[in-house]
Amino acid sequence: MDVRLPQKERPIYADLDGTLIKSDLLWESLFLLARQAPGSLWRVPLWAAEGKAKLKAELARRVEFDPALLPYREEVVRELAHAQAMGRRTVLATGANETLAQAVADHLGVFDAVMASCDEVNLTSKAKLERIIAANDVHGFDYIGNSREDICLLEAAAEATVVSPDNSARRWQKASGAHLVPGDDILDRARGCLKAMRPHQWTKNVLVFVPLALQHEYGDLSAILVAMAAFAAFSFAASAVYILNDLLDLSSDRRHRTKRKRPFASGAVPIPTGLALALALLVLSAGIAMALSPGFQLVLGVYLALTTLYSFWLKRMLFVDVLALAALYTIRAVAGGLATQIELSFWLMAFSGFFFLSLALVKRFTELQDSGAPADGKISGRGYLGADIETIGQAGMASGFASVLVLALYVDSPQVRAMNEMPWLLWFLCPLVLYIVVRIWILARRSQMHEDPVVFLLRDWRSQMMIAAGALVFVGAAYV
Numbered sequence: 001m002d003v004r005l006p007q008k009e010r011p012i013y014a015d016l017d018g019t020l021i022k023s024d025l026l027w028e029s030l031f032l033l034a035r036q037a038p039g040s041l042w043r044v045p046l047w048a049a050e051g052k053a054k055l056k057a058e059l060a061r062r063v064e065f066d067p068a069l070l071p072y073r074e075e076v077v078r079e080l081a082h083a084q085a086m087g088r089r090t091v092l093a094t095g096a097n098e099t100l101a102q103a104v105a106d107h108l109g110v111f112d113a114v115m116a117s118c119d120e121v122n123l124t125s126k127a128k129l130e131r132i133i134a135a136n137d138v139h140g141f142d143y144i145g146n147s148r149e150d151i152c153l154l155e156a157a158a159e160a161t162v163v164s165p166d167n168s169a170r171r172w173q174k175a176s177g178a179h180l181v182p183g184d185d186i187l188d189r190a191r192g193c194l195k196a197m198r199p200h201q202w203t204k205n206v207l208v209f210v211p212l213a214l215q216h217e218y219g220d221l222s223a224i225l226v227a228m229a230a231f232a233a234f235s236f237a238a239s240a241v242y243i244l245n246d247l248l249d250l251s252s253d254r255r256h257r258t259k260r261k262r263p264f265a266s267g268a269v270p271i272p273t274g275l276a277l278a279l280a281l282l283v284l285s286a287g288i289a290m291a292l293s294p295g296f297q298l299v300l301g302v303y304l305a306l307t308t309l310y311s312f313w314l315k316r317m318l319f320v321d322v323l324a325l326a327a328l329y330t331i332r333a334v335a336g337g338l339a340t341q342i343e344l345s346f347w348l349m350a351f352s353g354f355f356f357l358s359l360a361l362v363k364r365f366t367e368l369q370d371s372g373a374p375a376d377g378k379i380s381g382r383g384y385l386g387a388d389i390e391t392i393g394q395a396g397m398a399s400g401f402a403s404v405l406v407l408a409l410y411v412d413s414p415q416v417r418a419m420n421e422m423p424w425l426l427w428f429l430c431p432l433v434l435y436i437v438v439r440i441w442i443l444a445r446r447s448q449m450h451e452d453p454v455v456f457l458l459r460d461w462r463s464q465m466m467i468a469a470g471a472l473v474f475v476g477a478a479y480v
Contacts, residue, residue: 010140010158012083013115013132014076016094016101018146019163022071022183022267025096026052028250029059031271035248036063038312053122060097067100067107069254071267075181076144076163080110091115093132095124095149125149129156145169154178184268192263193277196246197239203458205234207329207352208336215342216419216478223340229288230296230339234332236285237300241307243278247271248311257370295338303331318383325360326353329454347410354403358437361396362444362453365389369447393445400437404430425477432466432473439463 017024033040040062047055084090092105093115101116115131117123123131129152132141143150143157148168154160154176162173164183173180184192208230217223246253246264253259263269282304289297306314306328314324330352337344364384371379373386384392410416411426420426436457443449450456457463 007142007159008086008088010142011089011091011136012080012142012144013091013093013153013157014080014111014143015145015147015150015153016092016096016104018166018270019144019150020073020076020080020092020094020104022073022164023271025094025100026056026059027271028070029056029063029065029097029100031247031250032063032065033059034312035251051122053117053120056095056097056117056122057099057119060099065100065103066251067104069251070104071254071265072108073163073181077108077110079144079161080108084110084112089113091132091135093123093128093143095122095128126152129153132156189269189273192269193273196243196263196269196274196277197281198242199235199239200455200458201238201242201452202231202235204329204454205231205238205332207332208234208339210333210348211337211342211344212340213474214345214348217340217342223342226292226339227336229292230336233285233288233292233296233300234303234335236281236288237304240278240281240285241304241311243274243281245307245311247274292339293341296335299331299335299338303328303335306331316383321383322357322360322364325363326357329356329359345410345415347406347413347415350406351403351410354399354406355433355437358396358400358403359440359453361392361399362440362449365392365396365444366447366449366453368392369444393441397437397441400441401434404434404437407433420477421479422477425473428473429470432470436463436466 014020017026030044033044043058044055047058080090090111091113092101092111094101095117096104098114098116098118101114105111105114115123115128115135121127132143132153133156140158141156142159142161143153144161144163145151145154146163146169147166151169151172154162154169154172160176160178161181162169162178163181165173165180172178209227212218212220212223212227243264246262249259250265253262253265259265264271264274285300289300306324310321310324310328315321330349333348333352334344336342364382367382368379368384368386368389371386373379375385375387377386378384379386408427408430411423411429416426417423439462440449440453440456444453450459457467
């Protein structure tokens with residue numbers, strides 16, 4: 001006869017991925033490798049061909065892993081700590097590699113032992129159950145899990161707890177009546193996906209309409225529709241890039257006072273869901289681009305290539321990073337011209353280059369301020385020291401003033417005099433842009449600037465007034 005121990009004498013086994021943490025260490029390790037050693041990514045398929053256990057082991061050997069940064073389920077940690085305090089034996093039983101699992105156990109301090117995968121054995125499902133039964137001598141155990149692979153363990157447990165279950169585990173829990181620790185519902189996850197896409201950042205893509213506006217093509221419906229398609233293609237592509245950037249920056253985001261609340265850093269949205277969403281957005285963007293000109297398709301490809309280079313390498317290179325950011329803004333205007341078949345102006349390219357370089361430098365200036373890095377200390381993931389903040393500020397203001405100078409020269413050009421009924425009205429654009437530049441830098445030095453100055457411009461009512469006044473001046477010069 002199978003004699004079960006009373007609860008207080010039964011050991012309690014807890015799964016790690018999706019149960020103790022809101023994430024999965026295999027996916028976490030893959031993106032750590034992509035961030036820390038991208039040159040090793042080509043090896044991943046070779047390791048995977050040798051089995052999941054081998055893949056996990058090789059990743060664990062090559063990444064620097066900080067267990068303190070993981071998104072833990074505090075209610076599960078508290079339950080395990082309580083069980084241990086009551087004298088129960090607590091064991092971390094996981095399919096994660098033993099090196100990473102031991103680091104988690106050491107960090108939390110709520111486990112008496114660890115069972116985990118090694119180079120030869122992927123400790124999941126029945127393999128995990130056999131190990132538990134062998135260690136427990138079939139006298140009964142409790143188990144905490146979350147997935148389809150855990151069902152055989154949940155069925156064998158004297159008392160089962162299902163945490164934020166997948167579809168299979170949810171069906172099992174409803175049928176068995178096991179204790180449930182709910183996770184985020186589908187609506188919460190959908191909101192997290194939408195937040196990860198950062199639709200508020202799509203406002204940057206209005207730059208594709210700039211060539212249309214400069215040529216006064218306000219009544220050309222076909223050109224407007226083409227520009228709207230270009231806007232959509234860039235928006236979906238940009239959202240895919242934001243998602244991939246967030247996945248690559250998980251560790252640094254979790255160290256940040258506000259970025260740690262982002263959907264992937266907090267664990268609100270699983271990493272595989274983010275990858276699937278990014279892929280879908282890229283496919284949608286490519287489908288729209290195929291309906292536009294080859295030139296636009298080429299520029300969109302350059303944009304994606306540059307953002308990829310920025311994510312992996314350029315963002316850590318001194319000054320090259322801000323040049324890349326400024327180029328990414330200017331590319332949007334170039335794409336708008338190519339999509340609508342409008343010839344691009346030298347003045348537009350020069351103004352965009354200097355103006356957006358100034359905004360990119362504001363972004364770095366604000367990051368340095370927020371980091372609190374000492375004069376000889378680097379900020380995480382960047383090529384700057386704390387001592388560089390003053391140089392960045394001076395370069396940013398000089399670049400902003402240069403953009404105003406380019407604008408003044410443009411206003412006095414023969415091209416502008418030929419296109420406008422009252423070209424002298426355009427001189428008012430210069431003090432408006434100057435106001436925006438100076439105000440942004442004053443607020444940055446006061447530590448009152450949003451981490452993304454473009455988003456700040458579009459949300460700040462004073463900046464909105466300057467932009468609206470500039471639009472009125474532009475239209476008035478052309479038609480009054």
